[in-house]
Amino acid sequence: MKKDDLNGRFQNLYDKQIPDVPNRVWEKVDEELFPKKKRNGMVFWLSIFTGLVILTGTWLLLNDDTKSTSSLAIIKFEKKSKNNQNKQSKTEHNNPSKTKPSAVTSKINPIENKTSSTNKNKSYLSVNSMVENKETVEGGYIQNDPFVKNIHENNPEDENLASIELISIPNLPLLPITLLNTQRLNLVNLSTLLPTTRSKEDASKFTLTAGIAFGKNIRYTNSIIDPELSVSKLRGDNRMALNLIQFKCGMIYNINDKYSVGLGANYGFASRKSPWYTRPTYFAQGQQELVFQTLEGRYNITDAAFLNSLVPNDTNNINLKNSVSIKMFSIPLTVYRHFKRNNWTTSLNAGLSADIHFGKDFHFELEQNNTTRQLSGILENQTPIVSLQGLLGSRFSYLLSNSFNFYFEPQLSIPISCYLSTNNQNSYSASLTIGAGISYKF
Amino acid sequence: MELSEQNTESSLIRKCIKGERSAFQELYNQNSRWMYAVCLRYHKSQEDAEDVLQESFIQIYKNLSSFKFEGNFKGWMRRITVNCALAKFRTNKIDFVSLEEQFSESNENVLDTSLMDDINAEELIYYIDQLSQGRKQVFLAYAVDGLKHKEIAEILGISEGTSKSQLFDARKELIEEIKKNKVNIESILI
Numbered sequence: 001m002k003k004d005d006l007n008g009r010f011q012n013l014y015d016k017q018i019p020d021v022p023n024r025v026w027e028k029v030d031e032e033l034f035p036k037k038k039r040n041g042m043v044f045w046l047s048i049f050t051g052l053v054i055l056t057g058t059w060l061l062l063n064d065d066t067k068s069t070s071s072l073a074i075i076k077f078e079k080k081s082k083n084n085q086n087k088q089s090k091t092e093h094n095n096p097s098k099t100k101p102s103a104v105t106s107k108i109n110p111i112e113n114k115t116s117s118t119n120k121n122k123s124y125l126s127v128n129s130m131v132e133n134k135e136t137v138e139g140g141y142i143q144n145d146p147f148v149k150n151i152h153e154n155n156p157e158d159e160n161l162a163s164i165e166l167i168s169i170p171n172l173p174l175l176p177i178t179l180l181n182t183q184r185l186n187l188v189n190l191s192t193l194l195p196t197t198r199s200k201e202d203a204s205k206f207t208l209t210a211g212i213a214f215g216k217n218i219r220y221t222n223s224i225i226d227p228e229l230s231v232s233k234l235r236g237d238n239r240m241a242l243n244l245i246q247f248k249c250g251m252i253y254n255i256n257d258k259y260s261v262g263l264g265a266n267y268g269f270a271s272r273k274s275p276w277y278t279r280p281t282y283f284a285q286g287q288q289e290l291v292f293q294t295l296e297g298r299y300n301i302t303d304a305a306f307l308n309s310l311v312p313n314d315t316n317n318i319n320l321k322n323s324v325s326i327k328m329f330s331i332p333l334t335v336y337r338h339f340k341r342n343n344w345t346t347s348l349n350a351g352l353s354a355d356i357h358f359g360k361d362f363h364f365e366l367e368q369n370n371t372t373r374q375l376s377g378i379l380e381n382q383t384p385i386v387s388l389q390g391l392l393g394s395r396f397s398y399l400l401s402n403s404f405n406f407y408f409e410p411q412l413s414i415p416i417s418c419y420l421s422t423n424n425q426n427s428y429s430a431s432l433t434i435g436a437g438i439s440y441k442f
Numbered sequence: 443m444e445l446s447e448q449n450t451e452s453s454l455i456r457k458c459i460k461g462e463r464s465a466f467q468e469l470y471n472q473n474s475r476w477m478y479a480v481c482l483r484y485h486k487s488q489e490d491a492e493d494v495l496q497e498s499f500i501q502i503y504k505n506l507s508s509f510k511f512e513g514n515f516k517g518w519m520r521r522i523t524v525n526c527a528l529a530k531f532r533t534n535k536i537d538f539v540s541l542e543e544q545f546s547e548s549n550e551n552v553l554d555t556s557l558m559d560d561i562n563a564e565e566l567i568y569y570i571d572q573l574s575q576g577r578k579q580v581f582l583a584y585a586v587d588g589l590k591h592k593e594i595a596e597i598l599g600i601s602e603g604t605s606k607s608q609l610f611d612a613r614k615e616l617i618e619e620i621k622k623n624k625v626n627i628e629s630i631l632i
Binding site for chain 1: 463499500
């Protein structure tokens with residue numbers, strides 16, 4: 001018997017007899033030869049985990065109860081207000097049918113004096129009720145917002161105001177928030193999550209990234225907002241805390257094995273609490289970045305596009321104040337120096353920012369009686385503020401799965417900044433931010 | 443093999459070399475069945491045969507870049523599969539009785555293998571399965587899958603002489619068994 005015959009006979013026979021190949025054989029081969037699938041799975045689950053952590057963190061930030069930290073402020077404010085009330089009650093005694101503002105109140109809320117008498121009455125009633133029960137005191141933060149006051153005080157005369165006539169509005173639902181303008185927030189301190197070019201292997205690749213960061217900003221300020229009310233003393237340790245969360249996206253194009261350029265965008269939210277704000281405030285902020293980076297370092301030019309705050313109202317409060325401020329001119333530059341070892345990157349960063357803020361404020365007030373609601377609005381110019389901000393920070397990151405198209409870069413950054421401005425609201429702040437970005441390399 | 447079929451196979455191989463998982467899966471789907479048959483020839487245990495098949499595909503994937511597109515690809519894969527099947531015996535440490543001293547090249551032709559022509563494949567497989575493990579694998583590798591004694595010796599870690607003696611013994615045993623059974627059948631028929 002020849003070999004070929006024997007082989008053929010064997011082959012035919014075995015083809016008839018052999019069972020199907022079990023699927024587990026391919027699964028094992030696949031697992032052995034293409035482990036990427038598994039590792040991508042690891043990245044996927046890490047992403048899910050990070051997402052859950054971040055969502056939990058966000059939930060905790062947004063549900064932050066500030067009552068414990070603001071108790072001192074409330075008590076002191078009540079004392080002051082009671083004194084004011086005594087003075088006020090004497091005035092009311094002389095003319096009980098018409099309530100007049102106290103000197104203190106008019107300083108707190110001068111804009112009310114420039115509007116209709118109806119608004120004045122409402123405003124004073126609000127102040128009175130603030131003294132009488134603690135619940136409303138907590139709701140009275142609007143009148144004591146130093147930023148709002150500052151804006152108004154910077155408008156010396158009515159010439160900057162454009163009054164809008166009352167408009168009748170049939171029973172619209174009341175918005176539970178008030179938008180207020182703030183002149184500054186150190187959100188620029190948050191470092192970017194754009195991926196770092198680490199090696200020549202990363203060159204000539206186009207990378208898209210998306211990430212999220214959250215953290216804490218503690219600010220010490222030396223501004224004195226209202227000496228008469230000793231507001232600065234009310235602040236106690238002059239400390240304010242911001243809880244931050246930012247969503248980031250961007251792209252990096254590596255020109256060659258040394259240089260790359262990128263565009264990034266941060267859109268963030270922050271919640272604020274301090275001993276002198278009796279309710280948390282929420283801020284929305286957006287900024288764009290132009291990034292130029294080498295293997296050794298990075299140069300960021302950042303432009304803050306908008307910065308607004310959202311303050312939850314007491315549901316019984318029918319005042320509605322909105323303000324939009326735009327940072328019109330800004331030259332922030334941050335330089336990063338990278339130190340790399342394996343998958344770890346430590347970056348030292350220094351930044352300088354010179355800004356001019358000016359824009360328009362839009363104040364709306366919604367007035368309600370038994371049958372109708374009326375909206376009045378005032379357009380107001382902002383007084384330009386020049387500020388200078390210095391930044392010094394460090395950033396630690398660890399790169400996972402850099403051998404695949406997807407990679408994951410959790411990071412920790414600790415920037416410290418100094419803010420000097422022409423409106424005497426100088427401050428020093430420190431932040432701690434934790435974030436994670438996922439990138440896809442093309 | 444048709445020209446278009448060859449082109450399809452070549453393009454599939456090139457894709458596999460590039461690391462395309464889907465292409466390799468296609469290659470697996472096309473060839474795993476007959477390769478499994480080869481594995482089962484050497485290893486009765488399905489578990490062992492699956493291990494050999496798995497290892498064969500891993501070796502095929504890793505060595506694809508060394509395949510020259512001149513030869514028969516299936517033959518190349520068969521050789522790798524047989525190598526893996528034999529290598530497993532080596533890891534299992536099958537004892538080979540060295541009969542090198544007793545064996546000479548001339549002995550190879552002494553045996554009358556004409557009897558093998560008279561039986562069908564099923565019977566032949568039955569008789570081969572009765573062989574001892576060492577004899578069976580050498581017989582299959584040499585007589586069925588066309589490996590040379592030198593190759594068998596290298597894979598199994600034995601000497602060429604041992605391989606030859608195992609083959610000689612396998613044939614001898616096969617013929618004796620076939621003869622014995624033939625006599626039995628004839629006596630029944632009478």
